[in-house]
Amino acid sequence: MITCSAPGKVYLFGEHAVVYGESAICCAVELRTKVHVEKSESIIIESTLGTTGIDHETHPYVSYAIEKMQQLANIEGVRIRIESELPVGSGLGSSAAVTVATIKALDILYECGLSLEDIAGKAHEIERMVQGNASPTDTYVSTMGGVVMIPQRKKLPLIECPIVIGNTNRFSSTKELVGNVAKLRSEFPEIIEPILSDIGQMSLLAEKLVHENDYETIGKLMNVNQGLLDAIGVGSAELSTLVYAARNNGAISAKITGAGGGGCMVALAGKDSTSAIANAIEDAGGEAIITKNTEEGVRLESLNG
Ligand SMILES: Nc1ncnc2c1ncn2[C@@H]1O[C@H](COP(=O)(O)OP(=O)(O)O)[C@@H](O)[C@H]1O
Ligand SMILES: C[C@@](O)(CCOP(=O)(O)O)CC(=O)O
Ligand SMILES: [Mg+2]
Incomplete structure (x- = not known):
């Protein structure tokens, strides 16, 4: 039995805008999805x-991942078992992590010899098929790990401050939220396109700030990004409650991560403020997750279970 895992992610900048080719900065985080695969009589996904x-x-x-790999290998029967630390439909890239880890595990089991670029590319095609429209961000960062700028596919240094995630525990479908933004953009292109472009500009400004470890200025821009995410309709009362709980308790910044609607927000924690932020998120009705970014993308965990 082969086991592979791939990480989830948080966006510092650029979700939604990146779907239209604007720049985004996204970090892999230490929350992973594990996929176990073994040959079997029929195809089983658990x-x-x-x-x-x-x-x-x-x-x-997972179904599209199997079908894509069937183009490369004779996959008649395989049992796939998924275990995940990532809440599903939450803005932490659970869809990308499960897709990337499944492709990697099948790649090893059937000896297809895919490169990391191949895996990221195939996983992106699958996100596009399911979501209708998808940027390469989540699948790229889940494959490669680290802090990544998209569409440039450039690695940036890791963020050296703690990351606190607040989960509203309300499922949100990326496909639906991406569809809502597309609708708003086609209704008001002259209003929405500049907003998306401003979001992209913030990512470009922040690239230099990440190199300089200037988290105070990064934080100011992340808070502006949050306002623009609200403007394009992907906020919610629960998300705003958690955002302000974090900001009022020492967070340098707090914004939605991922598709929004429900799901998670992300805060960069100021000096010694990690537990105060986490407690404030819990008191405000959310679930707090304290995590770090990681250089580790998709990886083989074990060849025998
Ligand atoms: N552990 C898992 N097992 C099976 N499918 C999963 C798992 N995690 C995520 N998925 C798939 O990804 C979908 C959620 O993806 P999406 O709407 O993009 O939200 P996000 O990626 O932000 O969590 C789920 O509906 C499911 O199809
Ligand atoms: C909204 C979007 O920018 C990110 C979605 O992330 P998630 O599936 O909510 O983790 C969509 C995309 O980039 O494909
Ligand atoms: Mg997703």
């Missing part, structure tokens, strides 16, 4: 969402 065969309703990402 996760907290259920046990199915190829099933584009219950397991769209």
Whole structure:
């Protein structure tokens, strides 16, 4: 049995705007999805969402990953078991992590010899198929790890301050939120396109600030980015409550991460403020997760279980 894992991510800048080619900065975080694969009589996919065969309703990402790998290998029967530390439909890139880890595990089991670039590319095609429109960000960062600038595919230094995530525990579908933004953009292109472009400009400004470890200025810009995410309609009362709970308790910055609607916000923690921020998020009704960014992308965990 082969086990591979891939990380989730948080966006410092640029979700949604990156779908339209603007720049984004995204960090892999130490929360991973593990995928175990072994040859079997038929195709079986097991996760907290259920046990199915190829099933584009219950397991769209994993089903498309199997079908994509069937173009390279003779995959007749395989059992795939998924375990994840990432809340599903939460803005932490659970869809990318499960897709990337599945492709890598099947790549090893069937000796396909894919490169990391191949894995990221195939996983991006799958996110596009399921979401309708998807940037390469989540799949790239989950494959490569680290702090990544997209679409430049440039690695930046790791962020040296603690990251606190606040989960509203409200499921949100990336496909739906990306669709809502597309609709708003086509209704008001002259208003929405400049907002998306401003978000991209913030990522470009922040690139230099990440190199300089200037988290105070990065934080100011992240808070502006939060305002613009609200402007394009991906905020919610629960997310705003957690954002202000974090900011009022020592966070340098706090904003939505990922698709929004529900799901998670992310805060950069100021000096010694990590537990105060986490407590404030919990008191405000959210679930706090203290984490760090990581250079580790997709990896083989074990060749025997
Ligand atoms: N542990 C998992 N097992 C099976 N499928 C998963 C798992 N995690 C995520 N997925 C798939 O990803 C979808 C959520 O992806 P998405 O809407 O992009 O949200 P996010 O990537 O922000 O968590 C789920 O509906 C499911 O299809
Ligand atoms: C909204 C978006 O920018 C990020 C979505 O991230 P997540 O699936 O919510 O983790 C979409 C994309 O980049 O494909
Ligand atoms: Mg996703």
